[in-house]
Amino acid sequence: MAETNVEVTCLDCAFEESHAALGRARVALAAHASETGHDVDWTINRLASGVEQAGADAGICGINGCENTDSPLLDWHRPDDEA
Numbered sequence: 001m002a003e004t005n006v007e008v009t010c011l012d013c014a015f016e017e018s019h020a021a022l023g024r025a026r027v028a029l030a031a032h033a034s035e036t037g038h039d040v041d042w043t044i045n046r047l048a049s050g051v052e053q054a055g056a057d058a059g060i061c062g063i064n065g066c067e068n069t070d071s072p073l074l075d076w077h078r079p080d081d082e083a
């Protein structure tokens, strides 16, 4: 399983934590919110590698030549398949 770096940041105080797993980040977020009543936000810095690959294959990064037309993750339109 790919590591996910999730930053938990409180909007109402200096509370700030970084977690490798989404589940732990959610626990930390919920714990701080329930303890203090603060508004806690989180930021996911890295997606699972499969999601990152799908995004790269789709050319979401916007860089020319980034699209991977051979990607099995995408349903590219191929005229040959219609025969």
Ligand SMILES: [Zn+2]
Pocket: 010, 011, 012, 013, 014, 015, 032, 036, 038, 039
């Ligand atoms: Zn707080």
